[in-house]
Amino acid sequence: MVRSWITALVLAAAVTDAVAVKPDLIVGNPRGLLGKRAPSPDVLTDKLAPLKTVTLPLSWKSSRHQKKILNRRQSTGNSTSGGITAISNPQQLAYVAEVTWGNQTFDMLLDTGSSDTWLLQEGFQCLSSNGSAVDQSNCPVGPLHSGNFTGGQMGNVNFHAAYGSAGVSGAFGFEDITIAGLTVPNAQVALVDQAYFTTNVSGLFGLAFSGLTSEYPGTDTSKDTSTNYINYETVFYKMVDEGLTLPTFSFAPQRNGSNGYLAFGGVPPVNTTGPTAAVPIITGRSQISVNQPFFYNISVDSIVFEGSKNSTMSAINTPFAAIVDSGTSNLDLPAAVANPLLLAYNPPATFGQAWGVYEVPCNATAPGVAITIGGVNFEISPADLIFQTLVDPITGLCVTGVQPSTEPYILGDSFMNNVLTTFDLGALQMRFTALA
Structure with missing residues (x-):
């Protein structure tokens, strides 16, 4: 069921007083808030x-x-x-x-x-x-x-x-x-x-x-x-x-x-669908105290994908930690996860020596892919799995949105394009809801 932003607007009006910023909670020491607050409500904001x-x-x-x-x-x-x-x-x-x-x-x-x-x-x-x-x-x-x-x-x-x-x-x-x-x-x-x-x-x-x-x-x-x-x-x-x-x-x-x-301070006026996954931001991974984490690092449960040549669904149930990063375009995944996905393109992806990335013909068919976070599957659009604007001048092939990597692994814009992503520093939590 699609969640309407109109409904959210009514909710926002009802709880305005409850979510008003209270200076005594934050002024002078925003770092002290990290992990110290309950999750902030996802109400509509005009601060867009x-x-x-x-x-x-x-x-x-x-x-x-x-x-x-x-x-x-x-x-x-x-x-x-x-x-x-x-x-x-x-x-x-x-x-x-x-x-x-x-x-x-x-x-x-x-x-x-x-x-x-x-x-x-x-x-x-x-x-x-x-x-x-x-x-x-x-x-x-x-x-x-x-x-x-x-x-x-x-x-x-x-x-x-x-x-x-x-x-x-x-x-x-x-x-x-x-x-x-x-x-x-x-x-x-x-x-x-x-x-x-x-x-x-x-x-x-x-x-x-x-x-x-x-x-x-x-x-x-x-x-x-x-x-x-x-x-x-x-x-x-x-x-x-x-x-x-x-x-x-x-x-x-x-x-x-x-x-x-x-x-x-809230969410924008967009339509979403399905449940919201709320997961903690991992801080202990980098040996950093809870008050000074680095990246928005979360746990990914699994990857579900469907081969482009058939309708068989496969799941790679290997949890891994990944950074949610708007400054990276693609999905940088563990090789054990990325390689089966690259083979599921039709035709399968090949490694381009010039750019050092995996590529496919620009008219290739991408597999169906979903990333499971907090028990919720988030589907990735085929448009985010083949970059039509990144064409290798030597091979004429397009760069794939999935790339094998070493740590740290990244959920970049190929993932974020498909979800409403909330970064809650006060609760050290991230929330994801599929965009309609």
Whole structure:
């Protein structure tokens, strides 16, 4: 049965007083809330951000998570009225929304797999993959930020982050940041003056836990190590700290119309169907205390799939932990799970040497696939299992949405495109409901 957003609107009106943000619960110590609250109610909110089209380069892959985890383990043991921002993203390979810095507005990649918020600055030095300076034409990106931080630049610290093979560095400062109609005053953000970055956006809006922030002491990035990073209050943490929202946000991509939303403090006006799966965010896996997890890591029960040549259903009942990451397009799965799925394409997927990924003819038939979380099966659309916009120029084949991987495993946009996903930091819980 389809759950109507109209019904949710009535419910939201009825419980408005009950879910109003209470500053005494959050101001001054948002980190102290992690795992300390009951789950926030999934009521309709008008604090929405509309999504835009961008295709991530293949280099933007899960190796960025591995580097972050290893480093931190070593050191720790278009806007509309009513505050709505939409996600415009027909191909659903990445989620982008408009974000305003002071009085300048930019398209920024929304990334639940990293914490920092940054923009490329006018005159930034484009770098090659080996770190050498190259012409800026080698970094095809969006419009660049002009000027300085309106709240002033921070002294004697630097910003330095890696994303797969991409890397950026620059300076930290303070700026008023507006997204989804919410203005976060004097938030700590970064302006990038050196980058190896080839995505057609202006920067990145980080939504992961603050344990992944990339501030380092001094101004010499060559001295940045895995043990001297500095945690700081991210834009979303400060949004909660200022009493602007409950400690939750949700993604609801749509394939047509508005193309979906990022919502703060509740859920957007979309239709869902079937039961909701609520599962805890795993924190002990990375040897991190409950108050400082890194990624949105959850347990996957199993994978159910149907071969494209027959109607036989198969189940791979091998539980594994996976990061829910809006900044990764595909499903990075254990080889024991991914390989049977790749063989179930018609014709079966083959490994492309040039790009180092599995590929199929662009007119291939994808198998029926469902991911089981919290006892609920979530079907994956065939459109998310073959990337029609990622065509290998040598083979002419399309990249598959499923790829075998080593840990950490990733549930990227190929999964998130099919569900309403709620990130509840207060309860250290994630909730999923199938989109109608």
